[in-house]
Each structure stands twice: as C-alpha cells, then as structure tokens.
Amino acid sequence: MKQEAAEEVVKALATETQTPLEIVARMYEQTWAEFSDGARVMDYLTVLVSRRVREDLRTLRKDAH
Known part of the structure; x- marks a missing residue:
C-alpha cells in the first residue's frame, strides 16, 4: 500500500474513533504486518x-469504561 494512502486511512480512523493519531498509526502498522505476512x-x-483496527479500538474504548 502506498504510504500516502495508508496515512489517509489512519487519519480517518483516528478522527472517527477520536483516538490519538500515534496510537492508530501504531495499531495499523502492526495489524498490516500481521495480515500481510504470507x-x-x-x-x-x-x-x-x-x-x-476499528474493532480493536472499539473494544479498548468499551473495556476502558
């Protein structure tokens, strides 16, 4: 995936879930590595x-409350 496209997806997820960009970027990167392996x-x-990533963020938010 092109870097610019990934950044746009991460920004959209961060905005949608009201989660800091750095957290979403790290989660996206880790999940991408996991899913793309093989x-x-x-x-x-x-x-x-x-x-x-969206589901994981919802789960984290739900568990925090």
Missing part, C-alpha cells in the same frame, strides 16, 4: 486491516 492477495488488505 498474504498472496493484497487487494482487500486495506479494508481488512482498517476493519480490525
């Missing part, structure tokens, strides 16, 4: 990674 098809990786 992946043959990369076409939908952005969607899958974004979904996982």
Whole structure:
C-alpha cells in the first residue's frame, strides 16, 4: 500500500474513533504486518486491516469504561 494512502486511512480512523493519531498509526502498522505476512492477495488488505483496527479500538474504548 502506498504510504500516502495508508496515512489517509489512519487519519480517518483516528478522527472517527477520536483516538490519538500515534496510537492508530501504531495499531495499523502492526495489524498490516500481521495480515500481510504470507498474504498472496493484497487487494482487500486495506479494508481488512482498517476493519480490525476499528474493532480493536472499539473494544479498548468499551473495556476502558
């Protein structure tokens, strides 16, 4: 994935979830590494990674309350 596109996705997730950009960027990077390791098809990786990060952030927020 191109760096600019990843940055836009991270910014959107940070805004949507009201989470600091640095946290979302770190989570996105880690999830991308996990999902792309050994992946043959990369076409939908952005969607899958974004979904996982969003779900993880919701879980963290829910657990914090």
